[in-house]
Amino acid sequence: MTIQFNEETFRDDYTFRNSDWAIKRFPFPFHEDSYMYSVNMEQHQGGPAGSVFEKRFDVDEHYVAEMKDRALVLAEDPLRCQSLPHMTLAGWDLLELIMVSKSEDYPDLFELHRDGNNWHWINRPMGIEQKFVFMDESTLPYGPMEYITRQAQGDFCVLDQRDDNLWMDAGMVTTQADWSLDFDIGMNFFEWHAPVPKAHEMGIFVRALKFLLNIQQGMPARRLNWTMTVNPLLDTSPENYHKWGVQKTTLTPENLGAKQHLRVELQTFFRLPRSNALVFPIRCYLISLEDLVTVPKWGRRLHRVIRDLPVELATYKGFIDNRPMILDYLAQHDDGLPTSDGIWPDLATEPPLSPS
Amino acid sequence: MSKFQFPESIKSRPVWGTLEPRAGKAHLMVADSEGAEALLDLAQADATLMARAHVIYIPRETGESYTVRLKELGAAQFYVGPSYEAAVPRLRRTLSDAHMGLQVYLTGTEGLMGQAMREAIEAGIPHSAIQTEHRGSIARRMQCVHCKGITDDVITDPFVCAHCGLNLFVRDHYSRRHAAYQGVCIDAEDPGNVPEPVRLYS
Numbered sequence: 001m002t003i004q005f006n007e008e009t010f011r012d013d014y015t016f017r018n019s020d021w022a023i024k025r026f027p028f029p030f031h032e033d034s035y036m037y038s039v040n041m042e043q044h045q046g047g048p049a050g051s052v053f054e055k056r057f058d059v060d061e062h063y064v065a066e067m068k069d070r071a072l073v074l075a076e077d078p079l080r081c082q083s084l085p086h087m088t089l090a091g092w093d094l095l096e097l098i099m100v101s102k103s104e105d106y107p108d109l110f111e112l113h114r115d116g117n118n119w120h121w122i123n124r125p126m127g128i129e130q131k132f133v134f135m136d137e138s139t140l141p142y143g144p145m146e147y148i149t150r151q152a153q154g155d156f157c158v159l160d161q162r163d164d165n166l167w168m169d170a171g172m173v174t175t176q177a178d179w180s181l182d183f184d185i186g187m188n189f190f191e192w193h194a195p196v197p198k199a200h201e202m203g204i205f206v207r208a209l210k211f212l213l214n215i216q217q218g219m220p221a222r223r224l225n226w227t228m229t230v231n232p233l234l235d236t237s238p239e240n241y242h243k244w245g246v247q248k249t250t251l252t253p254e255n256l257g258a259k260q261h262l263r264v265e266l267q268t269f270f271r272l273p274r275s276n277a278l279v280f281p282i283r284c285y286l287i288s289l290e291d292l293v294t295v296p297k298w299g300r301r302l303h304r305v306i307r308d309l310p311v312e313l314a315t316y317k318g319f320i321d322n323r324p325m326i327l328d329y330l331a332q333h334d335d336g337l338p339t340s341d342g343i344w345p346d347l348a349t350e351p352p353l354s355p356s
Numbered sequence: 357m358s359k360f361q362f363p364e365s366i367k368s369r370p371v372w373g374t375l376e377p378r379a380g381k382a383h384l385m386v387a388d389s390e391g392a393e394a395l396l397d398l399a400q401a402d403a404t405l406m407a408r409a410h411v412i413y414i415p416r417e418t419g420e421s422y423t424v425r426l427k428e429l430g431a432a433q434f435y436v437g438p439s440y441e442a443a444v445p446r447l448r449r450t451l452s453d454a455h456m457g458l459q460v461y462l463t464g465t466e467g468l469m470g471q472a473m474r475e476a477i478e479a480g481i482p483h484s485a486i487q488t489e490h491r492g493s494i495a496r497r498m499q500c501v502h503c504k505g506i507t508d509d510v511i512t513d514p515f516v517c518a519h520c521g522l523n524l525f526v527r528d529h530y531s532r533r534h535a536a537y538q539g540v541c542i543d544a545e546d547p548g549n550v551p552e553p554v555r556l557y558s
Binding site for chain 1: 367368369499501502522527528529532533534538540541544545546547
């Protein structure tokens with residue numbers, strides 16, 4: 001299909017909206033009526049047609065607007081994009097991966113022509129045409145990682161692999177769930193995850209690291225993660241927390257359905273060929289609760305998940321104070337009927353909400 | 357007694373050790389304040405180290421309390437500096453001149469050890485050749501995540517950022533590259549509601 005790119009904002013007047021298409025393909029993260037941490041990895045080798053899992057790097061109606069928001073964040077704070085000196089080769093690897101994937105997966109939107117090291121890149125949605133020499137930084141307006149990730153939705157962490165660990169040595173991070181690349185750069189896998197409660201004791205990170213260290217070229221993996229965000233604010237950074245934190249207090253029972261968003265991260269993992277680095281794209285999808293409950297199964301399930309979530313996790317995810325109000329809203333969309341297994345909306349088979 | 361037992365914490369928080377004499381042709385010892393006591397203990401454990409040692413000592417508020425005793429250890433090079441910042445050019449020069457096998461001993465406050473550790477790592481000294489021992493103040497070097505300014509010697513939680521003036525709470529999340537813990541606005545969700553500062557670990 002041809003994508004109609006939205007004109008919308010993720011700040012100030014928050015004109016962000018999901019179309020019906022975007023709602024139905026939303027990556028709902030709960031495959032059952034409860035949630036606990038797990039190393040929920042699967043192969044990232046496509047998925048159902050039209051789903052966010054189908055392509056290597058999903059492009060949707062928010063693409064152009066998200067890239068404008070990223071440019072605003074970077075203009076305000078260039079430290080959101082950093083690459084330690086030894087990571088430039090991995091940046092070229094990433095540029096190649098994204099350009100090749102997008103031009104193959106979306107030939108009507110992106111073109112890549114290669115004649116030896118002379119490359120010609122065309123990005124139609126953003127109106128960019130660039131001729132450059134692959135591996136020659138002086139032929140691009142930014143370093144290779146920054147250049148390509150200004151044209152790709154989601155955050156990108158580029159992880160060096162050494163000493164049986166992964167090191168956060170480069171990244172483009174402007175749509176993060178409250179963590180700072182500037183602070184975490186140079187940390188290893190356990191250090192940058194240090195603030196996450198419970199998961200260390202459960203052995204989650206030891207198992208996840210073992211899995212990630214063994215990811216091979218051409219065998220990418222993926223998982224979903226989630227949190228809650230008030231307003232469709234992409235840049236929930238610690239850097240700006242003193243500005244956006246107060247928005248959490250603006251929820252009322254009347255505006256909650258429109259303002260409270262479920263924030264889902266599609267995390268993918270690709271081995272990079274020359275550097276042996278691992279790139280970890282973290283793609284953020286937002287959906288308001290009032291849109292989410294138009295899928296009856298998701299309304300029922302989200303109520304049960306949020307209701308039964310351990311206090312520690314609700315606190316870490318930053319919505320403990322608003323949980324009672326969120327539950328009052330979601331309870332109206334849970335009639336107690338059983339739900340089908342898996343994350344899909346199952347609109348044809350799941351019953352509509354019973355009248356109370 | 358200048359030793360403090362830090363409670364167990366998250367995985368990014370540094371864990372400090374106890375200095376032990378190691379075999380080596382050269383020994384670089386960097387200390388501030390009560391870190392002097394750890395160097396005195398080290399020299400007592402193996403007095404032969406000192407003939408091959410370069411001591412960089414910043415007494416800070418301890419003044420003359422330790423300098424005479426440290427000097428009497430007979431280090432090959434003994435330097436007393438007025439501040440860590442003043443000692444940095446000397447430290448960098450020493451590290452850049454270092455040969456394989458240099459043993460590094462860092463002791464005193466967390467801020468001193470963290471910053472000197474960063475210099476040593478950047479100079480290519482392997483982790484395995486660097487030892488640490490905390491002594492003295494438990495104050496922290498904090499980075500404000502909002503303005504990026506560093507506030508040294510933070511002893512209360514919350515505290516006021518010396519640069520932007522926000523009220524920050526003290527996290528245990530630590531960056532070796534910044535040699536600092538992270539400070540985050542405490543009243544972002546309820547502006548003006550700042551709890552009374554409490555001394556760290558009290």
